[in-house]
Structure formats: C-alpha cells, structure tokens
Amino acid sequence: MSVPATPKRPGRGWYAVATVMAVVATAILVLLGVWIGRAVAGYSVTPFDDGSSTTVTIGDRGVAIWVSPQDTPISCLARDVDTGESTLDAGSASKVTITDGGLSWSRVGIVKGEPGSKHLVQCEATGGEVLGYADNPRIGRYVLFGVVGGVLALVTGIAAFVIVLVVAIKRNRKPRPA
Numbered sequence: 805m806s807v808p809a810t811p812k813r814p815g816r817g818w819y820a821v822a823t824v825m826a827v828v829a830t831a832i833l834v835l836l837g838v839w840i841g842r843a844v845a846g847y848s849v850t851p852f853d854d855g856s857s858t859t860v861t862i863g864d865r866g867v868a869i870w871v872s873p874q875d876t877p878i879s880c881l882a883r884d885v886d887t888g889e890s891t892l893d894a895g896s897a898s899k900v901t902i903t904d905g906g907l908s909w910s911r912v913g914i915v916k917g918e919p920g921s922k923h924l925v926q927c928e929a930t931g932g933e934v935l936g937y938a939d940n941p942r943i944g945r946y947v948l949f950g951v952v953g954g955v956l957a958l959v960t961g962i963a964a965f966v967i968v969l970v971v972a973i974k975r976n977r978k979p980r981p982a
Contacts, residue, residue, distance in 0.1 A: 822965075830961075833953070836950055843942075847941060849904045850936055850938060852927075860925055861921070861922050862918065863919060866915055866939075867938070868900075868913075868938055869927070869935070870902075871933050878912055879927065881926050883924050891917045892916075900943065909936065
C-alpha cells in the first residue's frame with residue numbers, strides 16, 4: 805500500500821512578496837497623485853494687462869490664451885513682435901477648461917513660436933469677459949502617465965491579492981483522507 809504524497813505548502817515568504825507588491829502599487833498611486841496634483845495646483849492664469857491685448861514671451865511649450873466666463877465666443881490674433889508673422893493656433897473657446905482664482909476659464913488658442921520670442925496678442929472682446937494667458941498645460945502627458953501608472957498599480961495590486969488568496973487557501977488546506 806502506497807502512502808499518497810502530501811502536497812508541499814507554500815511558504816510564508818509569499819506573504820512578504822505580496823506585501824512588497826501592495827506597497828509598490830500604493831507608492832505608484834501616491835507619486836502619481838502628488839505629481840499631477842502639484843501640476844494642477846501650480847497652474848495659474850495671468851489676466852491681460854489692458855483687458856483685450858497683451859504681449860507674451862514664449863516658453864518651451866507655447867502660451868495658452870484663456871477666456872472667462874467659460875465658453876465665451878471670442879476671436880483672438882497673435883503676431884510675432886519682430887517678424888509680424890501670425891502665431892496663434894486658435895478657434896473659439898475650446899473644450900479645455902480650468903478653474904483658477906474663482907473663475908472658470910476656456911482655452912481660446914495657443915501662441916506658438918521660438919522660445920524667448922515676444923508676441924502681441926489682441927482679442928475682440930464683447931464686454932464682460934476676462935482674458936488671460938499661461939504656459940500651455942501638458943494635459944496629454946498627465947493623462948498618459950495617469951492611465952499607465954493607474955493600470956500598473958491596479959495590476960500589481962490585483963496580483964498581490966491573488967498571491968495572498970492562493971497562499972492562504974493552500975496553507976490552510978487539510979489533506980483529504982485516503
């Protein structure tokens with residue numbers, strides 16, 4: 805008569821592996837939250853000096869032109885101060901919106917040019933709106949990293965849970981009588 809072999813139980817070390825994975829998933833979410841939160845909280849719109857026109861200096865990613873109240877129809881034009889070239893990639897108020905200083909802003913367009921170049925922005929105001937400018941936000945970058953990081957954290961967290969579940973079940977299983 806042969807004695808059935810008892811299956812080997814997984815060691816407690818697997819709990820440590822699952823714990824490390826859960827900590828990594830949590831750290832990813834916290835780091836993403838802090839990084840995106842700082843970017844959103846640190847974004848502010850500077851109102852135009854005289855209400856309907858201003859001169860802006862281009863940084864490394866262009867300057868966004870904003871209008872408040874949100875979705876106000878407005879037309880703007882931007883020209884490079886040195887060359888006179890039209891530099892505004894614009895339309896009417898877009899779907900990109902933010903809230904800053906108690907105002908809801910819609911992006912009108914983006915002034916593009918060489919870093920350090922100066923551009924005169926003029927808008928046809930209909931009265932009552934506030935115009936402003938700020939560095940163009942890198943929304944796509946934050947969405948991409950947020951989605952990729954969130955999925956990575958989710959998969960890591962689920963894997964940690966599955967490891968704990970499987971190890972707990974296998975460690976507590978009693979051998980079946982023969």
